[in-house]
Amino acid sequence: MMNKFYRLFRTFVPAAVLLFSAALPSLKAEFDNDVRxxxxxxxxxHEDEDWRVTMSGQTRLFDDAKFLGAWLLLPTVEYKMHPNFDVGATYLLEDIRSDCGDEYGRLHIFWLHVSPHWQLTDDLKFSMRHVLGYRAVESSENYWISRHRFALSYKLENMGPLVAVGASTELFYNYETDHLFENRLVPLSLTFKLTDQMKLSLYGMAQSKRAQGCQSWQTAYVFGQSLSYKF
Structure with missing residues (x-):
C-alpha cells in the first residue's frame, strides 16, 4: 500500500503541478461568489475496435444550486484512427439562461476534435483534446471558438471502488474577439467503479472567465458528478 502511494506521489503529483502551470489565470482569478x-x-x-458512439446529457445549477441555469445534449461519434490518436464530431444543443429571467437562449454548437493520448507509465496516462467549434446562437451573432484540454489520469488498484484519480485544465479561445475567454481547472477528480458497466466520477473545478477587453478573471467554483454507462 505504501509503495502504491509513493508511486502516485512520484508520478502523478509532479505531472499535475506542470499541468496547473498552464492555468495560472484561474489561480489568480477573483471569486465571483457563485458555487455551481x-x-x-x-x-x-456502441464501441468496437474502430468506432465509439456516445450520448451525453448535462444539467448545470447556478447561484448555489438555486436555479437551473443550463442543460445540454451531446451526441458524439469518434473514430480510433491510431492507438494514440482519436478524431471525432459532436453536435451540442444547449439552453442557457441568466439569473434575471426565466427565458432560455438556445445554442447549436458543432465540434470537430482530435484527441491524442499516451500511456506514460503502467498507471499514468496523459491525454489532450483539441476542439474547433462553431457556435450558432439564436437571435445573436455566430462565432468560432477552439478548446484545448490537457488531462492526467492515474489508475489505482486494490482501493475498493476507487479506480482512478485525475486532474485537467481546458482553455477556451474566441476567434471573433481574438481573446482567451475561459479556463476550466480540475485539480482533482475521483473515479469509482460501481459495476462492470457503470462508473461515477466526482470532481471539483475552478471555472474562470473574462469578458472581451478585460484583464481580470472571475471564477466560479463547480462541484460535479458524471455517471457513465457502457452497453
Missing amino acids: YWQTVSLNL
Whole structure:
C-alpha cells in the first residue's frame, strides 16, 4: 500500500503541478461568489475496435444550486484512427439562461476534435483534446471558438471502488474577439467503479472567465458528478 502511494506521489503529483502551470489565470482569478453544481450522464451506445458512439446529457445549477441555469445534449461519434490518436464530431444543443429571467437562449454548437493520448507509465496516462467549434446562437451573432484540454489520469488498484484519480485544465479561445475567454481547472477528480458497466466520477473545478477587453478573471467554483454507462 505504501509503495502504491509513493508511486502516485512520484508520478502523478509532479505531472499535475506542470499541468496547473498552464492555468495560472484561474489561480489568480477573483471569486465571483457563485458555487455551481453540474450533473452529467453519459451512455456509451456502441464501441468496437474502430468506432465509439456516445450520448451525453448535462444539467448545470447556478447561484448555489438555486436555479437551473443550463442543460445540454451531446451526441458524439469518434473514430480510433491510431492507438494514440482519436478524431471525432459532436453536435451540442444547449439552453442557457441568466439569473434575471426565466427565458432560455438556445445554442447549436458543432465540434470537430482530435484527441491524442499516451500511456506514460503502467498507471499514468496523459491525454489532450483539441476542439474547433462553431457556435450558432439564436437571435445573436455566430462565432468560432477552439478548446484545448490537457488531462492526467492515474489508475489505482486494490482501493475498493476507487479506480482512478485525475486532474485537467481546458482553455477556451474566441476567434471573433481574438481573446482567451475561459479556463476550466480540475485539480482533482475521483473515479469509482460501481459495476462492470457503470462508473461515477466526482470532481471539483475552478471555472474562470473574462469578458472581451478585460484583464481580470472571475471564477466560479463547480462541484460535479458524471455517471457513465457502457452497453
